[in-house]
Structures are given as C-alpha cells and as structure tokens.
Amino acid sequence: MDIWEEYTEKVLDHYENPRNVGIVQGANGVGVVGNPACGDVMKLTIRVEKGVIVDAKFKTFGCGAAIATSSMVTEMVKGKKVEEALVLSNKAVMDALGGLPKVKRHCSVLAEDALKAAIDDYMSKSKK
C-alpha cells in the first residue's frame, strides 16, 4: 500500500490537524495502550462528569493512521455517555474516517483499546 494514496482525505486531515492533542486537565480516566517495540503507543485522558465524557485528549506515538484514529476517537466520545462510549467500536471509528487501508486496521483497534482502558480506569477510580 502507498501511505499517501491509500489514506482517505479525512485520515490525512486528522493526521495533519489532529484534534484534542494533549492531556486533559483534571482527568479522571487515563488509558495507555500499545508498546513502543510494536511501533505504537496511545495515551488517552478523559474527564467524566455525571456519566458523560466532557473532555478527551490524546498523545500518540505511531503511524499516520494511529494519529488520525486517536484524533477521531477523542472527537467521537466527547459529549457521549460512558455507556455509549463503551460500545464505540473500532469499526465505527474507521467508518468515521472514511475507512483505513487493510494493513492499518489494527490502528483503529489501538484507539478502541485506549478508550476502553481510560473508561476502565475511570470506573475503577469512581468505585473507590
């Protein structure tokens, strides 16, 4: 695959102008997934208020698709209830980006995993 030709306009836009880069101030959920040895690591921080994700930011080490899915997932979960966010699939993120090249599908899994990890973190903290 050719990294330029096979990425959709939307993917390239999210890569070039990523939304919500950074760390949420006062985050109450943090998810870090991936492994540098595998070429991608994503850190997702969220702030949940009254069961709703009011803010989400990411930091990602990874290829263009990893950065774009990270950016897209933060956009998609903001304003969503936690339960809604929990059922957000990697497929939905990919669809929102207009699709990903076949060999890049695993990147969307990274974003889903990071989201789940951040929500898990929030839940385990809120239980205490």
Added chain:
Amino acid sequence: MDIWEEYTEKVLDHYENPRNVGIVQGANGVGVVGNPACGDVMKLTIRVEKGVIVDAKFKTFGCGAAIATSSMVTEMVKGKKVEEALVLSNKAVMDALGGLPKVKRHCSVLAEDALKAAIDDYMSKSKK
C-alpha cells in the same frame, strides 16, 4: 557465427562467382565425397595429362564455404603435377581464401578429400 560477417571477401567472391563449375569433358579422375544427410556433397572431376592436372571442375551441394573451397581447390590444382596436388592440404585452401570461420573448417576438409578421391580414381584407372 554470422554467415555474412564471418566470411572473407574472397570466400564470398568464390561463392558468388564460382570458378570451374561443371564436369570435365573426358575426365580421367572423379571424386565424390560427402553425404547429403550431412549437408554437403562434392564431386570433383579432373583430367590428367602427362602427370599434370590440366583441367578440374566441381559440382557441390553445400553451404557457402563448401562452394567457395570447391571453387578454390579447382583453381589451385590446375596446372599442378599430381604429386604436388596430393600434398595440397585443406589448410592451404583455407589460407588461399583468407581463412574460414571456425565452424566451417570441415568444409575445407571436404575439398581436400574430394581431391584425394579424384586422384586415387585417376591412379587406379591408369594402373589398369
């Protein structure tokens, strides 16, 4: 080898304007050598008078080199004593033609053999 490039001017001249084609009238020596299945047959007729080859003609089925060596050998033996003609080597015929491509050397052997056969024939007849 390339049949045009590897033949000398002399070979091509003897191929295009062969000398002494035909059958000597009143020949007293005839040599036929070669085999159609091998791609060349040469018939050499000579007329010997007082131990001297006074006429020689050829008919040849064969490649350009076979025709040229046939032509050359008739030229070379005319006027020669039989004993002189007997020691005429294929090498001498080749040299007279300015050389032959390596894969064509056997053709000069054909001419030498035909000459020997014609002289043998003359000798066996004259012994009787």
Added chain:
Amino acid sequence: MKQIYLDHHATTPLDKEVLDAMIPTFMQDFGNPSSNTHEYGHRARYLVDNARKQVAQLIGAKNPDDIIFTSGATESNNLSIKGCAQAKMTQSHKNIVTIAIEHKAVLDPLKRLRKEGVNTRFAKLDSYGVVDLDDLASKIDKNTILISIQAANSEIGTLQPIRDIGIIAREHGVPFHTDAVQALGKIEIDVERDFIDLLSISAHKMYGPKGIGALYVRRGIKLVPLLEGGGHERGMRSGTLNVPGIVGLGKAAEIARRDRESFVAFLLSLRRKLADGISRIDDVILNGHPVRRLPNNLNYAFSYVEGESLILACRGVALSSGSACTSTSLQSSYVLKALNIPDFLAHCSIRFGLGKSNTEEQIDVVLDMLEKGVKKLRSMSPLYDMAKEGIDVEHVKWSNEHKRVR
C-alpha cells in the same frame, strides 16, 4: 542495414505504440513498485497493475493476479516445469508428458529433471507435427504431474489442438502447461475455454520488448519459485519488477488482442503471395501442416540446394534455416528430425517468418532472389544432376560418411 526481415519467429521489432508507452517509465515514472512510502513507487505499482490486466485480457484470464511477470518465456517454461516438479518433491516415479518438437526452453528443463528422476514421455506426432490425442491420453497415468504442449511451433508453425489437450488434461486431473509464445496475437487463446493451467508468454515475439515475459498460473497450481528474495509476484518470482518491460508487454498484449483479426488477414495475404511464388519452383516441399499452421509461417525444403547457400543467395534478406550449417552445433533442426523429415531435406530447409513491416514489394524481391538462387545453386549441385538422371539421392550408398570436424 536495409534488410528485408523475414525472421519474425526469432524476434520482432518494437511496435511504435509500445515504445511510446515505455518511454515515460525510464526517467519520469521510474519508481520501484515495492516502494510503498511515496508517489514514485505508487505510480509504478499502478502501471504494473494496469499491464497485468492487459496481459490477462489477451489470454482470457479472469483474475489479473494470476499473471506472474518473468524475464521471458524461457523463465516461464523453466518455472512451470521445474517449479511443478519441485512442488511434488515427495512424490516418486513422477512423469511429464510432452512432445518432441517443443522449444529447447521446455526440453532442456525436462532433460535436467530426468537427472532428478522425473521421466519425460513423448506423445506421438503425425508427419505434420500435430500431436496424436489418443496416444497423448494413453501416456498419462497417476504419476503424471504435468502436460506441457506448445500452442504453435516456432520452426514449422504447426498448431496443436490446445483445447482438446486441455480437455484430456482436465479429465485426468493433470495440470496443463502451454508455451504460447509463437501463437499469441495470431491465434485466439483463452485459458478458460481451453482449460489451460499454465501459459508462457514472451513480449519480444509479439512486438514488445526483450527480457520480459509472463506466466499465467491458475489459482491452486503450486509452483516452487526459481528466483527468491522478497516474495514478489505472489511469492512465485522475486526480483524488482521490470516496470518498463512490463508496461511494454502490457501494451503489446493490448495491441495483439485489438489488432489480431486484421493482422492475421494481412499475414495471410502476404503468405499467399509468397507461397504462390515459391510453388513455381519445382521440387520444393512444404514442411509442417498445410493448413493448421501459424499465419506468418512457411517452411520449405528446396531440394538439392543446401539451406545456408540459399540464404547467402538471398543477400539482404533476413532468413533462418534448418540447416546444420547455420547452427553452431552443426546439427540440423531437431524439429524436422522429429517429423522424420530426412536429414538431407532438413539441410535444404528455409523458414519464412512474416511480420508487420513486410510488404508485397518485399515478397516480390524475395521471390526473385529465391528463383534465381535455386536455379544457380542447382546448376552447381551434383545431387540435382543425379536426381535428373533418376537416381534417388537419399538411398544411394554414399562412399564416405563425411567427418564434420577435424
């Protein structure tokens, strides 16, 4: 060099359209199709994919991915035969069924395999070189791993009943390989209709570039690659893809398909003229089939005249012959031998291979040279004299077997 080229079985010049398609790939679109991080690589990949479709269309292959690009038909044939044998490494008593007039690029690999215990079985041919289908079927058994039979012969132009062979192969469950090098662009071939599993293509025989060919490999056929290193071409043939060559082959395939009918009509009309002219010379024998032959091929024995000497008489005409005297091996054509054509006549045989650039005027020139040449050479030929005296020159007991090399 203003020769009249009548040797189109040996190779063909590039079609202008083919060259035009290739030119941009040398200095502008020069990328390596394996480079997936930039536009150069992507463009090259696109060009290759397009050519793959063009080649697939020529032979009716449904899936362009079934086309493997190679360096030519010699490689395609070697890959089919050796690759197939190696893929059945563990099977013993293997055999491959073929015919004796295959190109050396089929026969030589088969000879190699014999050393490794794979037998070659030759199906019978009629006197025109057409395979005997019953004999072919009888040669196939459970140890037959491949049938390899050419579509058309490069010397005598004889066409094989490819579809009938395909049916027999399919019935026996044996893969069928055909060397279609000489046939493509002149004969319609369809791998589906004809039940072909492997098909060899060479660009330079159909107005494309030298050094590029292809192998059609039907899905499911297993081949062990000859060239490895990176796994290009579905792992069957590694090596940086020859993009200019591939683009040229693709274009040549497109043209071959597009122009086939008119091209064949053109060839047939030229050939009729040539054949008519030659028929005015006596004692000339046609080698190969009178009808089932390539439209651009004629092959005649001009009795009593050695082939090389006749080619010399046609100075300025590019011809080839079955004569030993034009081969470095000093052997007359094994193809003519396999048809039981006497050696004597093989030495007298000339192949005519017509092509796109030939004209009626050229045929006139050639006919004139042939007539004069044959006349002159027969006037020098002791065999012609004998024949006129009623002697059968083939059955004379010749005094000495002439030694070929000293």
Added chain:
Amino acid sequence: MKQIYLDHHATTPLDKEVLDAMIPTFMQDFGNPSSNTHEYGHRARYLVDNARKQVAQLIGAKNPDDIIFTSGATESNNLSIKGCAQAKMTQSHKNIVTIAIEHKAVLDPLKRLRKEGVNTRFAKLDSYGVVDLDDLASKIDKNTILISIQAANSEIGTLQPIRDIGIIAREHGVPFHTDAVQALGKIEIDVERDFIDLLSISAHKMYGPKGIGALYVRRGIKLVPLLEGGGHERGMRSGTLNVPGIVGLGKAAEIARRDRESFVAFLLSLRRKLADGISRIDDVILNGHPVRRLPNNLNYAFSYVEGESLILACRGVALSSGSACTSTSLQSSYVLKALNIPDFLAHCSIRFGLGKSNTEEQIDVVLDMLEKGVKKLRSMSPLYDMAKEGIDVEHVKWSNEHKRVR
C-alpha cells in the same frame, strides 16, 4: 509528481546517456543475437559483446566472457547460491557462510537450501554491521561450498571489507560471492584485487534499466543453471538476450566507472549538508557505521517519532523507513534487528538515499520538513513526555502487548 527523490537505494532513474544508447535497439537494431544468418542478428551480437566489455571493465574482470547477463541481481544471487549448491549435488553436510544483513535475494535462497540440507552459517557482525573477520574464518570448514557477503548494505550503507574476505576465502579455497549491487559506481571493486569469484550486478541501482543484471563468474567456478533452453551465456543462463537492457547496463557500467570519483565527491558534499542539518535535531541516532558506509546513504532513528508518521510529515519527499508501518509484512527492518537496534528505534528509523538528481536546495527543503515534523510529532508523542520526565521508555513494563491484526 514533483517529489524530491531520496530513495536511490530502491531504484534510480535512467541516465539520459543510457536511454540514448538503448533507443536504437528497440526498432532498428532489434535483432536476436542468436540469429546467425543475417545482419540483424549480427548487429545485436556486436552490441551485446560491447556491453559485456563495458561491464567487465567496471569490475576489473579480465575476460568479458566471464560476465553472464541475467534479469537482475535477484537472479544473479539465486544463480550463485543455488547453482553452486546444485553443482556439488553429491557432497553432503554442505554449508554456506554469510551474514544476517544480506539482501533477501541472498537470504531467501539460503532458506530454500536449508530444506535441501545445505546449512547457513552466519558470521558475527559488530554493532555497525561490519563482519567480524576472525569469526568469519572460524565458520569456514571443509564442507563450506560458498561464502556470500555483500559489498554494501542497502539500508544502513555499511561497507564490508571485501578484499579481506576475499583473502580469507582464497586461503580456504572456498568460492567468494559478493552482492555488489549497492556498491558499484560508488566504491571501487576489482574482482582480481579483491579475490572475488562471483559478483552480482543490477543495472537499475546504477542509473540503468530495470530487469537486467549480470553475474561475474570466474573461470573454473561451476554453476548448475536455473534457466535452461538453448544454452545461452556459456550454458549458465538461457533465454533470448535482452539486448536493450544489456546495452543499457553496459552504458551504465561505463558511466559508473568514468564518473565514479566526481559522483562520490558530489554525494559526500550533499550528505554532509544533510547530516549537519539533522545533527541540529536532538535525540537522533545514526544507524550503521559513521565512516565505512556508502557515500549516498544515511539512516537515522528519530527517537519518539514513528517513521511512517515522519515520512508523512515530509510530504513530497520520497523516503523509506525501517518502520513496520511501511511494510506489508508489519515487521520492522530485519537489518536493524540484526544489529540489535531496539525495535522501538527501528520503528523510528528513516533511510536517506541520495542520488544524481538531488540538489542543495532540496536538502534545505527536506531539513526544514524534518525539523518541523519531528517537533510536531514529538509534541504529540507520549513517549517524548516520558523521556523528558526521565523514564527509559524501552524498559517500561508495557501494560499490554498490542495485537497487530484483528
């Protein structure tokens, strides 16, 4: 497509002089060198002979006939390795000594041979990829049939001490093959001086055409051919000779030899500029040897920035990377792995391959993009934050091994 091409290890555009030499061979001098009955064939043979001399001169081969034309270095490497092993068919316990950073066109044939009982022995490398000569010598025994070590690596540009290896090989009486694809035209190689017995060449890596290469085969070295069918190229490689390709390779070889010194000086000055610029970015690590490397090669790990994302940031620049994310196999570079460079850094690595068409202005553009790209991507990188906090990202226990495919 107005990209800045910095991927000259993958392939190169044709030199204009090379194209000019090739053009007449497509439609005018289009003959088959095997055709020995006419001028077209003869002219083609002449062109091939001339190219053979040009290639021989480039590598100091005394006898042009020791050059065998092939379809590329993949074929040359396969022929060397498999051909050599097959020629010693009857010998058992055979082994071949090589290094782990060879091109796949060496490693894959060796892998195939392992199935046939020929062992591969890897000589040790230092952290720059240079072979350990003592270890190499210790790996050779009476069953060693070949030593195959590249002249230069295509990823990290590391040069091997070819002559020292040649001496060791000669002392042990073992044939020495070198894949000189990346070195030719940049490094002086002489098969006599360097005791090389087999040497692989690819035209498209030195401004010649794709689909053509050569193998130098020293007299006396026996190889079983891979491609058979007519016995071209001293019986070692059959197939109609690719005359345009051969003419192109010949010309490319002539230019490579003629211009080597000035070309290397040009490359070194561009490279210095590029290296100086990159040295202004912090946390950048050079892969490969600081000095013993190809003059056109640089390979850097830009820590905390994944390679593909950095290539994306350099839009309009043709680059390649050691990152898994640019390879369809999803594996990071085996070359970097073999040097024990951590996977993490392999994913951050970018290869720069300079060439004839590059300019100082282009280097300025690229440096600007790199600086901005690295800065932006690090601002997004969680690893960069961790590193700045003093955490060693490589030795963190990562919560989950990310599954690559689902």
